[in-house]
Amino acid sequence: ELKVEQNPLFLSMQEGKNYTIYCNYSTTSDRLYWYRQDPGKSLESLFVLLSNGAVKQEGRLMASLDTKARLSTLHITAAVHDLSATYFCALAEYQLIWGAGTKLIIKP
């Protein structure tokens, strides 16, 4: 059975701190997506990681992919309140297989 597991599912942190969200998966796919969802809003594509060792960065967010470990990470550097959202990873198989999402609250 295909599985995509995110952890933590909920994270509350202070501004200025660093943290990492983990996305583990159970197949050998080499394409993985990260999305962001603000409360009450739709989902927005953040990153697509296309191969082993891929790293993408935008602002305070950096995503990486390790296909051998079947692991992707989303690292937040010096968090700011505006990054509060729910973050989803999605694995590309014949279609996208979604993680449950990580709700991130960043307190001023």
Next chain:
Amino acid sequence: DAGITQSPRHKVTETGTPVTLRCHQTENHRYMYWYRQDPGHGLRLIHYSYGVKDTDKGEVSDGYSVSRSKTEDFLLTLESATSSQTSVYFCAISGTSGTDTQYFGPGTRLTVL
């Protein structure tokens, strides 16, 4: 932003009534999807389409049907709505492959009383 609209954006209906949600795209993308999002369940795929008149079931298709008679429109129908179908419904589109980046519509909040 990808041109995707959903209608209606909000709907309240009663158990047993039929409901149709519409997704319209202006991007000429081949793939279209319907998801539902519920607390504790993340995103769950209901149905998807890979071309005009070509559709397939997702993981939670029971109680739902879809139709795609034009590239730009994908309809989701609840033949007889139940309270368990109260949810937020998202339409998404992607280009040439089922594993391409998906772009999401604004969502429809459906309440079944």
